[in-house]
Every structure is written in structure tokens, then in C-alpha cells.
Amino acid sequence: MAYKDEKLHEVKVFKDPVHRYVHVRDRVIWDLIGTPEFQRLRRIKQLGTTYLTFHGAEHSRFNHSLGVYEIVRRIINNFKDREHWNEKNRLLCLCAALLHDLGHGPFSHSFEKVFKLDHEYYTQQIILGDTESNRILEKVYPGFAQEVADVINKTHSNKLVVSLISSQIDADRMDYLQRDSYFTGVSYGHFDMERILRVMRPIEDQVVIKSTGMHAVEDYIMSRYQMYWQVYFHPVTRSAEVILTKIFDRVKFLYESGYHFKLKPTHFISFFNKEENLQDYLNLDEAVVHYYFQMWQHEEDKILSDLCERFINRRLFKYVEFDPNKMMNSWVTLTQLFKDMNIDPEYYLVVDSSSDLPYDFYRPGEEGERLPIHLLMPNGELRELSRESEVVEAISGKKRTDHKLYYPLDRLEQAKKKDKKTVQQIMRILHGQGDV
């Protein structure tokens, strides 16, 4: 029997708190799960620093990847014998679903920002490079790894297959909304996925939703909207991300300035020099990063040790809502006052905008911009969701952006003992008026 058709003697099941069970019958899938590249995802948290806000959010990219695979497996089961669906694409879809996040690194959002990297690039590199995952995929047939990489990269010619893995209502989003909701413990994020799966229809180049299922999709859009504001954009998590970014910035700066580290940033050096290779990338996980942070608390450099201590002990920055338009004139004064207090504004006065975060909202969009969710009407016509649903239209039109200014309140409180007047002036600017 060809490797691609090989089945396990019996279905293997992973107990899963979101989907109850994840079922694996294909040998290829089972082998991919066992690779070091996929196992590494156990050591990368799905929600990065969110565990500092919601203590339950310790789940990993490994959990999520299995979840996405399971949802795609169920969708495909429903598609069997439907027009436009070709069963030959089954394994391609399952592999792409399983491996779609393979290139995520530790605290990937901050890490990528500072080192100008892209986890999607690394997903491609892992699938196409000299790895065990690549060898398994190429055993299916030569060129299969490239096809999987193309589906994940959204550059595969079969748009229907691509839209299963990545569209505005795809398996990826359906899994992470439910999983993140479960592990954070919030009550938003729930929707009737079984109903959505039943009303999904494959057409020539995309997956659409039968119009009778519109209300289930409305629920999904509402969950997504609430999860963004309540979990993903949570100001405390953003504070931790700000500190994390500033740690990476500081280490990079110190390395480039020839600073003598007590613990040399060995795992990061190739990234500083922009000569990292795939193995350097795979060697990093969150345990490694945490080890450095733990040790760097004892560095001579006050900024690095302070930032690491803050991150490890959750001594985060405080924040105020920030309107760059209104603060335009006082910004220069504020940064100067920080310098006067010997607090470096480069590291301790940080504006964070919603566009700095990696999550996205539903967008109806204009023609040719980004594929929206389409409803399949009884007459066979396709209608964009927000044209039919008042709920979705209302959400789509809402103001969805914000800016926050992060600063170390504890440092200001300490400094107040020495120079009350300056600190009061800072606080007046930050809050409009007031005191600490």
C-alpha cells in the first residue's frame, strides 16, 4: 500500500478539552505529529504572555494545531460526495491544517518585531528544508511538501483548499476562539461550531455558508469581536508584551555596544548578526528564553536587569489611554521630564497601538481587497455577510482601535520622594491632572 494511503490499525485519539477527541487514522498524520519540529510546539504557548493576565492560558501551539487538524477532518467528512469537492485533496488539507503554525517561535509576536522575522517564513523553511517533517511529506510523493507549503502560504492554485485553512471563517479561527476561551476561562468565544460545519458548502474557489446558517455565523463573528477586546487586546497582556519587546531591544543594543554579559546571549547572537539559520530558530523555545530572563535579572546593566525582573515577577507597567492627537504638543515635555528623572523614555515610556497586535477583525471589505464571508442564497447567488446581517454590519462599522501609554508607576512613586514637583508634572500630563 502506498504510504499516502496507509492507515493505522486502529484510530488513535487525543483527548481534547475543546473537541472532546482528536481522531488520527492516517499514518502520515501520525508520523508528522511525532517529528521534533511538531513536538517543539508543546514548548510554545498559544497566547504568549496572556497567562500573566488569565492564569489558565498556558495552552500550547501543539494543542491548537491538533485542534485545527480535527476541525478540517470533520469539515472534509461533511464535504464527501459534494459537488466541487475532490477527495484527492483530503490528505493535503489535513497536513496543511496540522502544520500551519509550525514556524511559530517563542513569544513570536515580540521576537519577530524586534528581529524583523516572520514565523510564516519559518513554517515554509521547516516544511521545505532539511527536517523530519519534510522527509515524511516527500514520502507521500515528491513535491507534496511544496504543495503543503503553498496551501499554508495561500499561494496554492486550489483556492477552495486554501480557504478551508485560511479565510475569514476557517478552521484556524474556529479552533483558537474556542480554545482560548476555554483556557482563559472567559465566557465569550463560544459559538455553535457544529452548526457552522453543517452549513458550510464547497463551491468552485471558496467555502461559503448556506444562508440558513447566517445566525450561527453571526454568533461566531460576535465571539470573535468580544474575544479581541476582552482577551487578545487586554491591556495587562499588552503591558507584558511591551516589557518583553523592550528586553529584546535592550539585549540587542547591549550586544551591539560590546557590553560584557554575565550570561552571554548565545542563542540570540545569530539573530543579532542577521545570520540565523533554521537550526538556530528551532533551538529556541520559551523555556530557553525564560532561562535567559531569569539569569539576566542579575546583570550589571540596570535597564536589562530591571526589565527581566519585571517580566519574571509580573511587575508590569501601568497604562493610561492615550490620544496622540491631543498629546502632540506635550509629548516632548513628557519625554524630557522622564529623562530629568533618570528614567530612559526609550524603555519606560511606550505607546502601544491596537495595530501593533497580531489579531484581525472581520472585514466586509471592498471588491478585490480581501475575501469576505459569503452566504449562499436559495437562488444560488452569493451575498456578503454584512449585507444580509444587521448584527455584523453594526460590528463592522464600530470604532475598533485604541492607543495606550505604558510607564512604570512604581519608579515614579520612588522618584517622588526626591522630586515631587517633576513627578506631579508628569502625572498631570499623563492623566490630564492628578497625583500619585
Place this chain on the structure above:
Amino acid sequence: MLTNHTKIMHFFSIVGEVTGRKKLQKMIYILQACGVPFEEKYNFHFYGPYSEELSLRIEELCNLGFIEEEKEEKSNYFQYHYQITEQGTQFLKQFQTDMPDFSSQAHLLLNKSSRFLELVATMLFFKDLPKEEVEKKVHHVKPKQNYSPDEFKEAWELIHTLKQ
């Protein structure tokens, strides 16, 4: 402060009005691919390279009153027009960021159709492939667009000019 926002405002101060979100997306992508240091992250989507980060950043600039968005209803979709406001210009003056001069490239792109810019952006997305492979790949991912040999020729010429 808001360095990446400032770069986008700088772009608007150069080109004036941009009509169409797709056009805006592709213009920034093409300029970025040609070395202009815009930081927005792009992925490949149904219609070519697209940046959710840019969409959100534009929305932020509109909410701040730095960019003006005008929505026009078309038969089956909405079209959007963007330009910098007086307040945006003032902010830009105060927080000017270091950017190379890209005005001639930007104006060159502004005069092109969004369909054509989609072609150029898609070709640049596959810039690591050999030239003949790039055209094959574009036909592969965009079979419905039916780009002609003349359009490819014009696109290669434009890429060459932009990179000079």
C-alpha cells in the same frame, strides 16, 4: 512616537488622495518590496499580498483624525477614498520620520489601475523565483485574471524602473 503611523502619513502627504483600499494595499507593498522602509507585515490573500496591520493602522489614523476616509457605495461593494487631514499634516511636521525620497515611484504607482498593481505586487511576492517561473506562478494563483503578455511586459518594466 507612532513611527509606523508617521510613515504612512508621509506617504499620503506625497501622493494626495488614494482611491481604493486594494490600490492602497498594493502601493505600500510594492514600495516596501522596492526598499522603502514601511514595516507592515504582508501575507498572500485571495487578491495578492495584503496586510491586516496596514488596514488597522489606516483605521487608527482615521479615528485619530489624521487621515480622512470617504466611503462611496458602488453597485455591489463600497469604494473608499483616503487623504491626509490638516491635523495629520501638523502631526507629521512635529514627528517627521527619516524616509528616503520615494515620491517619483509613488506617483508612478498612483497612475496605475488596481488590477495592474495587483499583478505587480503578486510578481514581487514571488521575487525569489526565476523570472519565467514568476509568470507561471502568477497564472497559477490568478487564473481568472488572465493577465496578457503585454501586461507582464509592462509590469517587468515598472519593477525595473522602481528598483533603479
